[in-house]
Amino acid sequence: MKKILILLILVYGQLFALEKESTLKIYNQIFSSLVSKPVVSVYTNDKEYKDVFSYSDKIKLVDTASVADIVLITNRLTLFNVMKERQWMEQLDEKPILFVTDYRLLKYSLDIVGAFYWRKGRSQLLFIKDRLNQYHISLPQEYHAFMVDTL
Amino acid sequence: MIHKYTNKYIFAIIGFLVLFALYLQYSIKQSTQELKQQEISKAERYAEQIGAYIESKIVKAGKVNLEKQPHLREELNKILSTFLTEEYRYIFLLHKDDKGHYRFLLDGSLEDPVEYNTIFFPKSNLFDTVYTTQEPRIIEQKEGVEHVWLSLLHPIVINGRTEALLVLDLSKGYGEYLSNFNSPLMSIVTLMQLFLVISLLFLAYIAYHYHKLRESVLKDPLTSVHTKVFLQEFFDRESVDEYDAILIDIDEFKQINEKYGYESGNTVLKRFSRKMVDLLPETAKVIRTGGSEFFIIVQKGGEDFDLLAKTLFTRLSEQRYFVENETISLTFSMSAIIVPKGTNSIFNIQRTLDEKLLEIKSRGKNELAVIGTLTSDEIKYKDLDYIKEALAEERLLCLYQPIYHTKTRKVSKYEALVRLMDKEDPKKLIEPKYFINMIKGTTQYIKMSKLVLRQVFEVLRQYPELELSLNLDLDDLYNVDMMKLITQELSRNKKAANRLTFEILESNEIKDYEQVALIFQQLKTFGSKIAIDDFGSGYANYVYLIKLDIDILKIDGKIIQELEHHPERTKVMVTSINELAKVYGYEVVAEFVSSKEIYEAVSKLDVTYSQGYYFGKPEPLDPQYISQIPK
Numbered sequence: 001m002k003k004i005l006i007l008l009i010l011v012y013g014q015l016f017a018l019e020k021e022s023t024l025k026i027y028n029q030i031f032s033s034l035v036s037k038p039v040v041s042v043y044t045n046d047k048e049y050k051d052v053f054s055y056s057d058k059i060k061l062v063d064t065a066s067v068a069d070i071v072l073i074t075n076r077l078t079l080f081n082v083m084k085e086r087q088w089m090e091q092l093d094e095k096p097i098l099f100v101t102d103y104r105l106l107k108y109s110l111d112i113v114g115a116f117y118w119r120k121g122r123s124q125l126l127f128i129k130d131r132l133n134q135y136h137i138s139l140p141q142e143y144h145a146f147m148v149d150t151l
Numbered sequence: 152m153i154h155k156y157t158n159k160y161i162f163a164i165i166g167f168l169v170l171f172a173l174y175l176q177y178s179i180k181q182s183t184q185e186l187k188q189q190e191i192s193k194a195e196r197y198a199e200q201i202g203a204y205i206e207s208k209i210v211k212a213g214k215v216n217l218e219k220q221p222h223l224r225e226e227l228n229k230i231l232s233t234f235l236t237e238e239y240r241y242i243f244l245l246h247k248d249d250k251g252h253y254r255f256l257l258d259g260s261l262e263d264p265v266e267y268n269t270i271f272f273p274k275s276n277l278f279d280t281v282y283t284t285q286e287p288r289i290i291e292q293k294e295g296v297e298h299v300w301l302s303l304l305h306p307i308v309i310n311g312r313t314e315a316l317l318v319l320d321l322s323k324g325y326g327e328y329l330s331n332f333n334s335p336l337m338s339i340v341t342l343m344q345l346f347l348v349i350s351l352l353f354l355a356y357i358a359y360h361y362h363k364l365r366e367s368v369l370k371d372p373l374t375s376v377h378t379k380v381f382l383q384e385f386f387d388r389e390s391v392d393e394y395d396a397i398l399i400d401i402d403e404f405k406q407i408n409e410k411y412g413y414e415s416g417n418t419v420l421k422r423f424s425r426k427m428v429d430l431l432p433e434t435a436k437v438i439r440t441g442g443s444e445f446f447i448i449v450q451k452g453g454e455d456f457d458l459l460a461k462t463l464f465t466r467l468s469e470q471r472y473f474v475e476n477e478t479i480s481l482t483f484s485m486s487a488i489i490v491p492k493g494t495n496s497i498f499n500i501q502r503t504l505d506e507k508l509l510e511i512k513s514r515g516k517n518e519l520a521v522i523g524t525l526t527s528d529e530i531k532y533k534d535l536d537y538i539k540e541a542l543a544e545e546r547l548l549c550l551y552q553p554i555y556h557t558k559t560r561k562v563s564k565y566e567a568l569v570r571l572m573d574k575e576d577p578k579k580l581i582e583p584k585y586f587i588n589m590i591k592g593t594t595q596y597i598k599m600s601k602l603v604l605r606q607v608f609e610v611l612r613q614y615p616e617l618e619l620s621l622n623l624d625l626d627d628l629y630n631v632d633m634m635k636l637i638t639q640e641l642s643r644n645k646k647a648a649n650r651l652t653f654e655i656l657e658s659n660e661i662k663d664y665e666q667v668a669l670i671f672q673q674l675k676t677f678g679s680k681i682a683i684d685d686f687g688s689g690y691a692n693y694v695y696l697i698k699l700d701i702d703i704l705k706i707d708g709k710i711i712q713e714l715e716h717h718p719e720r721t722k723v724m725v726t727s728i729n730e731l732a733k734v735y736g737y738e739v740v741a742e743f744v745s746s747k748e749i750y751e752a753v754s755k756l757d758v759t760y761s762q763g764y765y766f767g768k769p770e771p772l773d774p775q776y777i778s779q780i781p782k
Contacts, residue, residue: 103269119265120241121298121320124272148252148270 020052027072028058030116030125033139034097035069043068043096045078068096073112079105086111097135106151113137114146162358165351172344179333179340187329191289191321194239194303198287198319201234202305205244205257205317210309217256217267224257224267231259240298240322244307245271246315247282256315281306282313292320300326373417374424376437382446385436386497392527395456396497397447397463397487398504399427402516404443407479415474422472423481430466432459446501451490457521460487464519482517484508493527502533506588528573532585535595538571541581542595546572547602549610550580550769554620554740554762557754564618566654566762567610568769569603591624597632604640610772611647620652620682625661628670641677649678652703656684664698671700682740687728696735704732706758708743714752725756 027049031040039058043065044050049072053059065071065082073079082098098112106115106128113135114127127139127147139147208227209217217224231242243265244257253273258265265271275290281304290302299320307315369381377385401423408416420443427437427445434450449456464485471478486507490500503522511518531537541547551565571586573579590596607619627633641648653674661667671681682703683695687710695701706728713721725741732739741753744763753761 118297119269119271120243120260120318121292121296122272122274123295126270126272146272149250151270 020055024052024056024059026116026123027053028056030099030114031059031070033143034099034113034137037069041067041069042072043070044072044074046072046074049074049101065096069094071096071098072101073098073105074101076105076108079108083109095135097137110134161354162351165347165354169344169347169351172340172347175340176337176344179337183330183333186332187326190238190325190329191301194301194319194321195287195289197234197239198303198305198317201231201242201319202307202317204230205315206307206309209307209314221267227257228259228264231257232261233259234319235259235261238321238325239319241318241320243318244315245273245278245318253278253316275302278304278316281316285313298323300324371439374421374439376424376428376439376445379438379440381436382438382440382448382497385448390495391497391500392490392492392494393451394448395451395487395489396500396504397449397460397485398440398501398508399445399447399467399483399485400441400508400512401443402482402484402512404481407474407481411474411477419472419474419479419481423467423470426467426470427463430463440501446504448497456487456489457523460485460519460521484511484516485519486511486522487519488522488525491525491527491530494530496531496534499530499533502589503530506533528579529585532571532581533589535589537574538586538590539595541571541574542598542602545602546574546577547599547606548572548580548771549603549606551610551619551772552762552769553767554760555766557741557750557758557761563760564620564652565772566620566622566769567603567607568622569599570769591626592630597630597636600627600633601636601640604637607651608640608644608647611644611650614772618650618652620654620680622656622684623653625655625657625667628655628667634670634673638673638677641674641679645677652680652682654682654684654703654705661695664694668699675700685742687724693731696731696737701737703738703740704728705740705742705762708763711741711743711749711753711763712745714749715746718752722752722756725753725758729756729758 031042034040039060041060041062042053043062044053050061053061062068065085071082073082079100086095095111098109100106100112100115101117103115103117103119103124103126106112106126110131111134112128113131114125116123116125118124125143125146127143128151129147129149132139132147205227208223208230212220212223217227227244231244234242242259243255245253246256248254253271255265255267255269255271274292274295277288277290280286281288285306285308287303287305290304292299292302300323301321303319303321305317305319306313307317369378369384370376371378401420404416404420407419424437424439424445427447431437431447432449432453434453436448438446438448440446449459453459467483468480471480486504488500488504488507494500503525507520507522511520548570549567550570551567553562554564554566555561556563569583570580573581587596590599603621607621611617611619623637627637641651674681680702681700682705683699683701684705685707686695686704688707696704706725710721710724714725729739738760739758740760740762741749741758742762744750744753744761744765746765749763750761750765
């Protein structure tokens, strides 16, 4: 019985690891396309994403949004806090790129360049052209299909 | 014969069951596929009906553009939501904007509904295809899609133009439910397959070990020649009369073991058997039937068997063996038989060769004897079961050979001689030489003796003047059961007992004269007489005349026959025996009186009684002759 339990835990752990791996793969690609650096500094306060990114050698987690290349926002409260910090961030030479995990968050700020979220069971990747231009970001060809002018 | 096919049948049955299980598995998969197909068709019809309904609603509203129709959108969203069930996870309407992006027109989801005109990136190019072709399509969702099994795309066409796409998503759970619908049955079939495959493997494992075991049973581990079991199985499928046979026994092989040790003895046996195999034709089979005894069967139709046997004997005799720094040669006794047509028992052949081998051994060993004149009947009579059956069916009769008074030439008495009748042809009579040694010492012998005594006493009762003599082996005297039977019969037939003579035959020397004398006395108390058969040869010697109380001497036929070839010397011997018998008061019978010349010689020598083919062969009793017996 004990062995079966251990086996179940291992199988579940393995499946969970697979899900983490695929998420990490997606974000590695998205962030690499947004920032042309071998290692991208990312700020997020989402515990799950932090856990996922901790396994990446292309993503470096940072503790404050101001020193990050990309800020990943997963909820409205975080967005609100980030926006507050944003005001003094304006003085920085390179402002962090904002990226969200919810379509609705895109509407709250014109600084958010894109989102990766799930809709009707389908993964959706979306970039807004004007906002990318604001950061002087030019995405590779394969992402052009996901770029829109307006929401 | 049964087990030979049983293995194959078991394999065939299990193989058939495996195929049947595979067929079941295929059928179940087919049935699951059909079930899924039925459900998909149902969903297609469903999507078509919903699409038609939406179209009618839009047409009725008179406006294709729903942007400025929030109430209509709300109404239609509500309607769409009513179609959602456990099977249909999402239902929504998309349209393409000017830039070619899909955007939501309607969404039937109650939880987390999508706002009007929200952008949507489909995961398949088929969306565009349906938009263009206006033909409904089904997409099986794979990567980047969760909770959705199939998406049914139905175009909303108004006035010949695709205005939107109705997307009906079948839930992943429903797909899994359908896939697993037959899974209990599938599990049973899989278990059945597993069981059958394990059984098949287990059977194969058993068959492999059985094969190995059979090999060890059929092949002698020391010499690598065949074993007795092989012989038995071989003739289960082959005809005995298509082979000739040889029996070889190495003389005094025990001495080699004792002198050089068993290991050396084994080496000699290995080389001897290898040499035999080399010398024999390929079709011949060598079987080790005993420690140093080998039985060989050679298929007929090859080289002359007689020559083959002689060559084998010579070449094996020439063979030398190097043992313990010494070169030794072997002597052996060999009997061979040209098996007659119609013979069907290999054991009868073995027995015949065995008897011949014993004969060779008693003559001094190191000899080859080829039996070529036996008939299949004669070999058949050596079958113990055949003899048993004959005795059980009482296919036994006594023939009677007359014993004549030499001077008067009148029948004095008869000697009863036992014969068995052939099963198929009762006129064919089987002489004791074929079966007597085989049954001696067994209950069959007692049974035969009982039948003989019964017939003899019946004849004696029927003919009150008749005297009969009956052969009794010396060994019978030592047999408690036999003596019990004789004394019982004598007691039962007391009146006739004094007309019965027991002719004592010897196969061995008497060891205990006192015991024999006592038994003779016992027989004589019933009035029966004692005759010594074959006197003058073998063990029947003069000591008998001193130590035993007998009544008749029967001079051995071999001596009497010499009256023809060496008359003078033989006459001296016969006269001597005759004179001696007269002194002791014994009657004398000359056996083997087969010609007129012998009869005249016997008559001149004054031998009282004569017996032989000159007077008469053993035949059934003829009352006409009996009447001639002097009273």
